[in-house]
Amino acid sequence: MSGIFQQIESHTRKIFGNEPVCVHVGNVKDCDIKRHPTYPNFRAEAILAGVRSAPSSRLWESLTAMGRLCDLDGDDTWRLVVLDCITPCFRSLSSRIARDFRVEREEIRSAMVTTALEVWASTATGVPPRLVRDRMVKAAFEVAFQRGRTGSLEHMTDQIDALAPPEAPVVDRSLRASSIIDISRIRSAEVAEQIRGERLGALLHGLGCFDAVQGFHEDMRAGRRSGSVSPAVKASGLSRSRFSNSNLYYYASDLYPAFIGLREAAGVIGLPESTAYRLIRAGQFPLPVARAGRSYKVSVRALMQFTDIPDAIVHADDIENGARHARGAVQ
Template sequence: MHVGNVKDCDIKRHPTYPNFRAEAIRSGVLSAPTSRLWESLIAMGRLGDLAGDDTWRLVVLDCIVPCFRSLSVQVAREFRVELEEIRSAMVVTALEVWAATASGVSPRLVRDRMVKAAFDVAFRRGRTGTPEYTTDRLDIFVPPEAPDAGRSLRASSIIDVGQVRDAEVAEQIRGERLGALLHGLGCFEAVQGFHEEMRAGRRSGSISPAVKTSGLARSRFSNNNLYYYASDLYPSFIGLREAAHVIGLPESTAYRLIQAGEFPVPVARAGNSYKVSVRALMHFTDIPDAIVHADDIENGARHARGATR
C-alpha cells in the first residue's frame, strides 16, 4: 500500500485494496503473530493515530471483522440473542483493545488480542443476554403454486408471525406452518421417521441445553428433547452445483470464486468435488432456521391433510 504521495513511489506495482484485504484476512487466520503483513498493518495504524488519521485503524478493523461472522452467528443462534448486538459488542471491544495496546505491546500481538477479547465478549453477552424469541417467517420456504381451494391450511397463511406478540403462540404457529408445508411438499413421511427416532432416543436435535431451558417459550411443559432446528431435516451438505443454483450463480462462476477465495459460503473439498454446508447456505440466503417442536410439526401436517386431532 502506498505511504504518502503515490506519485513519489518507485514501486508502482501495489495490490488493489480487495486483494490486499483478502491476503490480510488469510494471514490473520493462519498465523497473525508471524505475519509481516499484519505487523506492518498494526504499525501503520499506530503511525496514523499519532498523526490524527484513523484511516489505517479502520483498515485494521476491516481486515479483522470478517473473522467475527461465524462466531457471532453461532452465539446468537445458541443463546437466542440479537446477532447485531453481538457483532456490535465485538467491534467495540476490539477497538477498546486497540486503544489499550497503544504502547508497550508488540505489533505482532495486537491483532490476536483484539480477536480474543472480541470472542470473549461475544460469549459473555450470549450467556447474560435476554433470549429473543425468533419471529422468522417461513413464507420464503413456499414454492410458487396455483391456489388450491381444497387445501385447509397453507404455509403462507394470513397470519404474520412477526406480528404475534405472544411468544408461545408464535412458536406454535411456526412449527405448525412448517408441518403444513412439509405435508404439501410430499415429504412428511421422512419427517415422521425423524420424529420417531427422536422419541425413541436414537437421535436428538441440535438445540443446546442452554436454549432448551431458557430460550423456548413452551419448554416448561413441552418435551425439551423434541425441539430441533428446521435445518436438521435437511442434508448437512449439498454439491456445489446445487448451492450455486440456490445463490443464483452459474457453476463455472462458483468454481472461479472458490479458486479466488471469494465464494460467499464456506466449502469443503470432497475428493474431486466440493460440498457446501446447508446451514451456511441458509444463513447467506436469509432462509430462517427456526426452532420447532415435533408435536407442532405433526399438528400442522395433520391439519393440512384435513384430519382431526
C-alpha cells in the same frame, strides 16, 4: 499454570479424543470419504503439510473452510484446531526470542496467538483459504519479534476462554416467514411458536415427505438422536418446554442434508458453476466451502442463512399437528 499452547492442545484433545475426525464435512458419518485419521494423526499431518506448503495443501484448504463454517454457527471448535495445528511452529521461535531479548515467553506466545486470531478474523472474506494459514504465521512471527525488541510486558491473557468470541444473541429469523397471519404481531410467544411448527408440518405433508420426518421424530423420542438446539436456548426462550418434552425441539434445517454439492448451492444463489469455482479460487465465494476429495460441498445451514431462508426452531408435536390438519383438509 500451563501455557497457552498447552491449553489449546489439551482443549482440542478433550473434544476429539482419539476418535476419527473429518475435515471435509465435519461429521465422519456424513462424509463420502470413508477413511479418516484419528485426531493425533490428523494433527501431525496438518502440521507437516503447513510447514511444507500450506498454499498448495488440500488439507489446509479444507481445514480453513471447516473453521469458517463453525464460525457461522458461533462454534470455535475448528478455529481452535487451526491454532492447534499452527502453534507448534511458534514454539522454538518464541523460546528463542524470550531467551535472547529477556522477555517472558508466555507473553510472547500469547501475543502470537492473539495476532493469529486477528488475522483469521480479518481474512474471513476476500482472501483465498489456501493463503490464510501462512498469513497467520507471518503476522505471529512479526509480533513476536516486535515484542522482543520493545521488551514490553503488557499483560495479555493466556486463558483458553479468551479465544472464543462473545456469544451472539439468539435471533429468531423465522419471524420473517410470510403468511396471512403475521407471527411477529402475535403477542403470545407460545401461540406464535405453535403456528410456526404447524405451518412447517403442513408444508412437509404437502411435499409428500412427512414419512421421513415421522421417522426422525420417532428416533428423537426413542433417544436415538436429538435436535441441535442447545439446552440453554430451550430453557430460556421456548414456550412449549414448560409443559412438553424439551428434547423434541429442533431446527428445521436438521431435516435437510448437512451439505449439498457446489453446483446445487451455486444454483440456489444464482451463479453458474464455473463462476462459483472461480470465486472459490479467488477467496470471494460468498459462503464457506468444504473440500471432499476433488469436489466441494456447501453447508445447507450456511446457505439458508445467506439466502434469508428461515431456520425456525420447531417442536415435533407442532409439526405433527400441522401435518395432521393438512391431511384432514385434503381428505
